[in-house]
Amino acid sequence: MLIFEKSQPGRQAKAIYLKAQSAATDIPANLLRTTKPKLPETSELQVVRHYTNLSKKNFSIDGNFYPLGSCTMKYNPRAAHRLAMLEGFLHHHPLSPESASQGFLSCLYELQQMLAEVTGMKATSLTPMAGAQGEFAGMAMIRAYHQARGDAARTEVLIPDAAHGTNPASAVMCGYEVKEIPTKADGDIDLEALKIALGPQTAGIMLTNPSTLGVFERSIKEMARLVHEAGGLLYYDGANLNAILGKVRPGDMGFDVLHFNLHKTFATPHGGGGPGAGPVAVGKRLVPFLPTPFVAYENGRYYWSEQSTNLQSVGRFGAFMGNAGVLLRAYIYMRMIGKEGMAEVANMATLNANYLQAKLAKAGFKLAYPERQATHEFIITLSDQAKAFGVTAKDYAKRLLDYGIHAPTIYFPLLVPECLLIEPTETESKEELDRFVEVMCQIKQEAQTNPELVKTAPHTMPVRRLDDVKAAKDLDVVFLG
Amino acid sequence: MLIFEKSQPGRQAKAIYLKAQSAATDIPANLLRTTKPKLPETSELQVVRHYTNLSKKNFSIDGNFYPLGSCTMKYNPRAAHRLAMLEGFLHHHPLSPESASQGFLSCLYELQQMLAEVTGMKATSLTPMAGAQGEFAGMAMIRAYHQARGDAARTEVLIPDAAHGTNPASAVMCGYEVKEIPTKADGDIDLEALKIALGPQTAGIMLTNPSTLGVFERSIKEMARLVHEAGGLLYYDGANLNAILGKVRPGDMGFDVLHFNLHKTFATPHGGGGPGAGPVAVGKRLVPFLPTPFVAYENGRYYWSEQSTNLQSVGRFGAFMGNAGVLLRAYIYMRMIGKEGMAEVANMATLNANYLQAKLAKAGFKLAYPERQATHEFIITLSDQAKAFGVTAKDYAKRLLDYGIHAPTIYFPLLVPECLLIEPTETESKEELDRFVEVMCQIKQEAQTNPELVKTAPHTMPVRRLDDVKAAKDLDVVFLG
Amino acid sequence: MSFVPHTKTDIKAMLQAIGVEDLQALFAEIPDNLKITNELQVPAALNELEVSQLMSERAKLDAGYQSYLGAGAYEHHIPAAVWELVSRGEFYTAYTPYQAEASQGGLQLIYEYQTMMASLTGLEVSNASLYDGANALAEAILMAVRANKKSKSNKVLVLGSLHPFYKTTAQTVTSLQNIELVEVPIDFESGRVELAKLAQYTNEAAALVIQQPNFFGCLETVDELTDWAHQQGLLVIAVVNPTSLALLKEPGRWGQLGADIACGEGQPLGVPLSSGGPYFGFLTCKKVLIREMPGRIVGRTVDQEGKQGFTLTLQAREQHIRRAKAKSNVCTNQGLLVVAATIYMSLLGPEGLKRVALASHHQTKQLVEGLLKLPGVKQAFQAPFFHEVVMKFEKPVAEILSYCQTEGILAGVNLNVLKPECGNALLICVTETKTMADIEHYIQVMKHALSDHSQRSKIVENGLGAKV
Amino acid sequence: MSFVPHTKTDIKAMLQAIGVEDLQALFAEIPDNLKITNELQVPAALNELEVSQLMSERAKLDAGYQSYLGAGAYEHHIPAAVWELVSRGEFYTAYTPYQAEASQGGLQLIYEYQTMMASLTGLEVSNASLYDGANALAEAILMAVRANKKSKSNKVLVLGSLHPFYKTTAQTVTSLQNIELVEVPIDFESGRVELAKLAQYTNEAAALVIQQPNFFGCLETVDELTDWAHQQGLLVIAVVNPTSLALLKEPGRWGQLGADIACGEGQPLGVPLSSGGPYFGFLTCKKVLIREMPGRIVGRTVDQEGKQGFTLTLQAREQHIRRAKAKSNVCTNQGLLVVAATIYMSLLGPEGLKRVALASHHQTKQLVEGLLKLPGVKQAFQAPFFHEVVMKFEKPVAEILSYCQTEGILAGVNLNVLKPECGNALLICVTETKTMADIEHYIQVMKHALSDHSQRSKIVENGLGAKV
């Protein structure tokens, strides 16, 4: 039932209501509203009960193993939530004077420093609000860099075919054309194809490493050399940073700019789709172009460094200064794991992925890159099973839900057919991984003996498989009842 | 799975762990522990996930209609929770000096005043931690009163047969003998029987009004006169105060002492069995005997009035001063509903009960007291159905769970066979009540056409009906595995 | 220390199952010369107790002020139930609802949110959120330029009364697609853009951006502006404060045809100030434009058994399907804040939200009235306003602000910095969170601030310099 | 205003269905002369915003101190996850799990709790909580007297080192059943009760109550005391601090046979100080005594299909079944705090809890060491102690406390008030929540407090009198 169906005209959550005020007679009538907006009229208990019960229909990290590849669904520490909600932070207005903001600014400044350090970059700006906006900011900086040098001919950005959809979309939003670079059968980028693609029109290349195929791009140094020689810059998509934290640094690989997904690597919650935070960090060449504002420090005082003192900056990326509360949570997380914890994250994330990969391979699942080590994630392909029993990756995904396990990422990256991209993350226990293998074997068994069971899954969710075609055809995106 | 079954030796919720300290060498070895206690060794995520998922196996007010008679399962405002957890309250040590406790003390003082006012009593002590302890404190005061007057012969307490089990248990804990007073067929107490029972051995009588039969004791004034004439005092069990808030006051009915169940009437949460708070309020005669400490006010300063200045007090009822956090929540609730809200509570609670009673009667359910108005609760008896189809009150109760509704209180009070004691409370909407009637009719239908379905309910809970006999016989109260 | 569950025994068993000697072997494919050799310059790990102590100290540095700042972020009372529910792990720690069957809670909630936002703005459809109000405007501009097939222009008219940070953000984003924002200057008497001013702009633009109430709190003549734009073939983009919409005319009814797109900052709907974020941008539009909309959209459909259910729909607009051809690059949005807003709106209902708007407006008027009695204070603009107002001072506002701050009051936003063309002025906002006693206190403090000796006397009283 | 959902239309329809005219008619059975006619003298309703403002002001009055108070209520760090989970509606707003099938979450949790408490105390069974530590002792005494069938005595020996409020509470409860508590005096050198003192007590008692660590923080010679009691036919009741049990010998191993009953205050296990409650009392015992145990007990059993499940068991001990013959009148207990404690113990595990104990103890030793360097300060007792200590002063402690309070430190519990026989002394507790910097600050402040001019100089510095 929708909340609107629980609404009754005149019902109120009275204890919340302010005392009635007379109408705003100083506002001309033609500027006033005459219709009643369709907000529910409900009691406080009705609202609490409705949304409590709705919440129960969601899978979440707090309730389920959630090996969603590329998304890094790890434990989101409750301490970070609590502490970011301390009154001093929560009631702090973004335009407060700096003298009333030193607590908040000092955290952000240190966060900037730590982010630069763990990636081997020179400077950080925290304002982008998610990975995609970080990409946009990063590519905007690359563009500003070329333009500042009068190098206007660079209109093209190279992107491997395995890349996340935001990469090409962000490049295009920056006014670039996108050229795809193919991946070799071993999962590495095709260097020969890259060489051919490079030229005076190349603004740069966008890469994740490890790539979304779950393998480490081994010839990254060589690629960096080639791109730089061609006059382009290298963009690092930080979505997979969890794999290399404290082990290797993008700056050392030769990248010029990167974004973080704090909501992946640094354990801020995904909130059912957001908020994230996508800070960008840059090497020396791009420092002048950083988005504003960022936090600076001088004479014992933290302050916002604005556009006015950063004339080459690519500009502002939001009304205020990014998803501050998310940044605080990431800051808290980084302080908690500290120097000692960084590599531990990568170590255990990689151990978990390789363990799962080994166990699934042994159980007869086909690895997409059997010759490769897994990084923090890896891919299996079900194309054989799809052929043999008609049971697809999607069917597996839905059936996993019945066992209380969230599905891995499916059909991404696009180059592996019927693929599951599996990322267990470092915060899952061996027992949880063993159970996953068990369930996967069980489903494989079912696919052979009772494929219908799998093809019609899920069976235990609040709804059965949904009709997506109807959703798009008979568009119903607003309740009119 | 038990949390212990997720434990692995050496596993730690590391981020929570303090840095290791060397052993306490100043403590003699023979006073030290040498065994490892059986606490789980788990990660933070494991713990969060385990208890998140356990919680989902509970019905609660936030998730379900919960018409548990006598328990007043109404909405527990979230504001009360939040505000009682403000740092100034939460970190306040109970032995803090009064000069560092004025915030907390002022709330408690005003709570004492409000509680006395709404019940027509003279003074309040907040220390008892639940209704039963309030009963104990109240009966202890009655005993102290008689003793202070040298009236040692009063060894007997009268209690109606419909009373809650805590009433006789509390009286006995106070060293009294209990004599039951029968109830008449119309639900009122048998005045003739009362007259016979009264005598110089009578210390007092314990009553709820409205009684646990869901009817208002009409001859309460007369009863009070009789008991007082016999030299006894009247104890009011405040569990049903919700019914009369702002309408009638126990003090005006003639009661000398009462307890509140703040966790019923004043909307503090039940917490899966507690905590509650059972303040006691007294008429003039019993003021000197109030439990200590209570809050007093003088010269602009709130302070604890202790045993040392209340020499006749029945004493202390806990290490500190009652369930302070619960008291704060009740205080907040009372301030929110205010003067205007008190009677509204009783009005709507009574309206809801009478509406449900009328609808159920119309739907063919048999009322225990068909001639009477419901108060905030009422009773139906299923004895006819039990006879006809073998479907009992317990079966109804279990089947209701399948419909997402918590069962009413069953088999209490003891004098009505196969009874359901139904208390909807004022915070439920008409729609919720209508749905309850619908479901009850549905079950009645099922009981006729498919009694097995009802008798083997529940079918949709995490477990089917449990074997209570085995539980008591093969006692397993601690995990040894 | 990190949050990993692995015991030594676990690690050993797992390495064995993989068939490698040690952890280092798992990283064999990474060229050795890339690996970190020096210790990272990051502070040592703090346990939860230590980090709690640290953060409490930091938070205290910023606490204890009464704020009269607005300018796009508003302090409203948030019912306790809102964040008690938002913090439930099922909302807080879920991912994007790609697996619809395991995300019906979140999906239904977004559908309810879309309904509420569409109705609040008087438009037909809504997306599921964008980063913030300024980004929502940027996307609205891109969308309008794409959608306005009749106009070939890459210009968009923007009223000069638009929030300056909205303008710069929109510029950052849209300029890379060669869109030019053309500013229509405000009238410094009225504090809004007068229709007559628009005459000089030809129809050489794809859209017109109107903020209501505008950055100064003033109300634009939205009907006239909208009609003018539509006559010229421009689409109209409304930038609105959702609280105000309980009181003010909804964009869908501006002029004859209504605005085409509405967007804005959702923060006032149950989202704490939190230093500027996370907030959320909302975007609604006429149904004909839905295929140009950026961001996620939830649709209602049925399952195999015909039972109602919810799912992400029209995904072909999005980057994960269309990649370089997507309508926007947005992926992660501000989902959790949408949860907060939906619960907030459900608790308040139409009447509750209206009372918030009326009470805030009323309190602002009380403050204005009091301030106008002080010497050297003027109201900057004549246009009617909503809950936010520009006041001009004779004394430098920086000095005033700094004095007020020592008294624990953040008295307003210094327009000398944000909108210098307004002169020596403060943008002041009062919401329902301020009592009459607070407002009177503000006036007293301001009175003192305006007196000649405010700085000096303060120093004597507190032994403190001004904290600037 | 109240939390009712009724609209006017609802009320009308419902009255009609009932068949009455108006609401008053529903109260027809209440004699008119009883009905309230005057307005209640209760403040007018506040809405949530107003009550939030009120409570914030009140809370601020009590905030901002560093506390070194213990005496039965201890400030420990509570991991954030604990109350995030406890606050979930499913725990927070459930009733007693009478309908087991709809309460498996709470029931399993209590079963886990029972296991933890039994193991922590080294005994075999546990109940599901009582009101608080003092009430748990009262019930333990009643239980011991019932259970000690061999002894006909109504006397119970209580060491003089027992928390004074535990003693008075136990007295309040047990005296009405004619039980007499006989106090065994402590040795003022050692700070504990010396075995030799017991010789003068005959076996004319049913039980012996030993608190470990005792009220002064000192450690009793529990093995010897326990053995003596058992030799005399007394049951042994241990009153223990659960945090200490991660470090100190568990009651089940005291002496040859172990204590028979253990009880105490559960607050240190994840429950905030909160002005003294809600806390919870725990009670564990040897299995032979289970049928004398008060309070709820959860048992593991199976359902109709043989699946594991949990349910309340041995209810025949309880008032709702046995009424006047019940083992206790307790009904509502402290369930929600048990949820907190169970999650707390799960997060800490045996090693984590031990570290809390060790760190607290270590910090206390640091403070003692520093204090002993100050003139006019002595440690009161010689016995080994755990995390709490009595210090004697030459200067009146009331003056010392009052000075420290003006410096934001609550320096300890004044034993002049609580245990006058100890003389001019403070009971001081340090837990892991205090850093070395805090402790050094305490020592500095104390140094100043002990100097002759502390009061006067303070007044000059702050312009404030002592806040007493």
Ligand SMILES: Cc1ncc(COP(=O)(O)O)c(C=O)c1O
């Ligand atoms: C590889 C990769 N790149 C970029 C992104 C985009 O990041 P965001 O969703 O934070 O905008 C994602 C998100 O899933 C990703 O997995």
Ligand SMILES: Cc1ncc(COP(=O)(O)O)c(C=O)c1O
């Ligand atoms: C009528 C009645 N009296 C007394 C009590 C005992 O109160 P408590 O559970 O708070 O001890 C109850 C509780 O259910 C009750 O319903």
